[in-house]
Amino acid sequence: MVDVIIPVYRPDEKLKALIEKLNSQTVQPAHVFFMHTLTGGPEDEHVRDILSEAAGAVITPVKKEEFDHGGTRNRAAAMSEAEFMLFLTQDVVPVDEYLIERLLEAMEEPQTAIAYGRQLPGEEVGIIEQYTRQFNYPAESSVKSGEDLERLGIKTYFCSNACAMYRKDVYEDMGGFVLHTIFNEDMIMAARVIGAGWRIAYAAEAMVVHAHKYTCRQQFTRNFDLAVSQRQYREIFDGVRSESEGIRLVKDTAKYLLGHGKWYLLPELVCQSGFKFLGYRLGKKYERLPRWLVRKCSMNKAYWK
Secondary structure (H helix, E strand, O other), X not given: OEEEEEEEOOOOOHHHHHHHHHHOOOOOOOEEEEEEEOOOOOHXXXXXXXXXXXXXXXXXXXXXXXXXXXXXXXXXXXXXXXXXXXXXXXXXXXXXXXXXXXXXXXXXXXXXXXXXXXXXXXXXXXXXXXXXXHHHOOOOOEEEOHHHHHHHHHHHHOOOOOEEEEEHHHHHHOOOOOOOXXXXXXXXXXXXXXXXXXXXXXXXXXXXXXXXXXXXXXXXXXXXXXXXXXXXXXXXHOOOOOHHHHHHHHHHHHHHHHHOOOHHHHHHHHXXXXXXXXXXXXXXXXXXXXXXXXXXXXXXHHHHO
């Protein structure tokens, strides 16, 4: 049995498309737990009407000040009695009706605790982000374990709750997602799972459309928060290679642009990469910065209240 868990806050039109795709899956979830963070405005009722269209919908209102990346997902997980839990975000759209079926196939190996899907970019995000998705989510499936740490570094822990299925008993053994984390609850869980001897599967055949076109400033703030989360959980992340993976992405992207006659996008790549690097380096030193500057650098400003 599979339950689906989706945090919702001010969704766009992708939510309806997501629900339509969930309703047409070859393997139907027993429940779809929507954790609906309220705005306090008239749109709340409209969103609730959309959520109720999902087969097996269970809608739980969440006060905005109570939302937590890990804690809110844990609340939903506590309501589930399924063997497997599929976490999605409100802005992913499954490519076909086989998403849940393909993820379950990836979980057939008893030592696999997590299986995450392939994220494909939409046309609107641009060539650089399209290549980044291709870099992070290749066409070939794979399985990662602790034996890959020396070879893959931090990529061993790579996992995204935009589309990830968890074996519920392992999730509970790990204590659920960390509470009050600014970001990265999925990779922190993945690191603990790997550390406990379990495996993580990347299921390239389980596909969703999911990508964002970030500005240079948004790249800065996002990578600032990423570095903050790694600094807060330094016992996990300090012992693995991380920055070299970012450098490889920049080099490979530049080669891709040049190889496809898109040399004129190199300045944009340099700008984005520079802001990513600055945000990441500053986030690693957030404890030394004044709180007003930390809030200014962060994408998740409410976290610092």
